[in-house]
Amino acid sequence: MSGNGASSSSLNMISGEDVVNNNLTALVVDDSPLLRLLHDIHLKKYGLKVQVAENGKVAVDLFHLGASFDLVLMDKEMPVMNGVEATKELRAMGVTSMIVGVTSKDGPGEQQAFMEAGLDYCFEKPLTPEIISFLLEELNKHNNKD
Amino acid sequence: MDLVQLQRQLVDYRTSLYHEGFLDEQFTQLQSLQDENNPDFVVEVVSLFFEDSERLLNELSKALEQQIIDFKRMDGQVHQLKGSSSSIGAHRVQKLCIVFRNYCEAQNVEGCLKCLQQVKHEYGIIKTKLESMFQLEQQILNAGGSIPV
Numbered sequence: 524m525s526g527n528g529a530s531s532s533s534l535n536m537i538s539g540e541d542v543v544n545n546n547l548t549a550l551v552v553d554d555s556p557l558l559r560l561l562h563d564i565h566l567k568k569y570g571l572k573v574q575v576a577e578n579g580k581v582a583v584d585l586f587h588l589g590a591s592f593d594l595v596l597m598d599k600e601m602p603v604m605n606g607v608e609a610t611k612e613l614r615a616m617g618v619t620s621m622i623v624g625v626t627s628k629d630g631p632g633e634q635q636a637f638m639e640a641g642l643d644y645c646f647e648k649p650l651t652p653e654i655i656s657f658l659l660e661e662l663n664k665h666n667n668k669d
Numbered sequence: 670m671d672l673v674q675l676q677r678q679l680v681d682y683r684t685s686l687y688h689e690g691f692l693d694e695q696f697t698q699l700q701s702l703q704d705e706n707n708p709d710f711v712v713e714v715v716s717l718f719f720e721d722s723e724r725l726l727n728e729l730s731k732a733l734e735q736q737i738i739d740f741k742r743m744d745g746q747v748h749q750l751k752g753s754s755s756s757i758g759a760h761r762v763q764k765l766c767i768v769f770r771n772y773c774e775a776q777n778v779e780g781c782l783k784c785l786q787q788v789k790h791e792y793g794i795i796k797t798k799l800e801s802m803f804q805l806e807q808q809i810l811n812a813g814g815s816i817p818v
Contacts, residue, residue, distance in 0.1 A: 554749075555721070555749065555752060555753060555756075556717055556721075557714060557717040557718055557721055557753045557756055557757070558752065558753070558756055560713065560714055560717060561699075561702075561714060561756055564702050564707055564710055565702055568702060568704075600745070600748060627748060627751060627752055627755070648752060648755070648756065649695065649698075649755070649756045651698065652698065652701070
């Protein structure tokens with residue numbers, strides 16, 4: 524899975540109840556405690572086991588230590604190591620998790636540059652229930668193929 | 670005031686916050702995440718927003734008092750404020766942050782000063798309104814009622 528950008532307008536509306544999954548793990552990488560809490564609770568509502576990291580370096584270090592996650596929500600602008608650098612490093616390490624960039628609604632090139640770092644998808648923050656449902660559907664499809 | 674009146678007052682108050690553009694649908698999303706496993710979720714998230722905002726507004730005020738203004742750093746701070754206000758549905762604050770970022774990019778000191786005052790003003794209003802709303806919710810719970818959706 525690489526570089527498949529998707530806009531929220533192309534999503535199928537899937538009920539959240541259809542995708543509750545107790546086997547998936549997620550890492551929320553964001554320097555904002557508010558966004559970490561928001562995405563943490565949101566993903567837990569769908570049955571995921573969630574860890575959080577406050578910047579890209581913490582996220583990369585987790586993978587270096589042997590952690591693995593099905594889904595990584597990666598903020599773009601963070602201190603110490605930003606989302607672009609962290610994504611590049613994770614892909615260079617051979618990480619095949621679904622990495623989803625979350626950005627603010629800013630310049631036109633912002634999402635494109637982030638996608639090129641190795642994201643699977645990129646969405647504006649905060650993620651909506653419809654987007655999370657879509658991501659979980661994609662994860663389930665991917666896991667069923669393995 | 671009896672329980673039914675309190676509940677009606679809360680519904681009317683919440684409706685007015687959306688109608689007047691103080692809150693947007695993101696706040697509704699927040700409320701939908703609150704349940705018996707996370708009964709104080711909205712208050713927790715909004716409290717983080719208050720802490721974040723006050724810190725950032727303080728830093729922005731100090732930044733604009735400097736002889737040499739670091740517009741790039743300020744832009745980063747406004748970006749954070751925009752992100753957190755958008756995450757809780759604080760619509761007016763979020764919109765002002767977009768304008769503020771444009772002034773930072775243009776390195777327009779007057780524009781930044783004006784925007785900062787406007788953001789502080791709108792932040793003050795939404796903080797008061799949300800605190801009033803939470804107080805009303807607490808009154809309803811204390812009277813043995815449930816919070817209407």
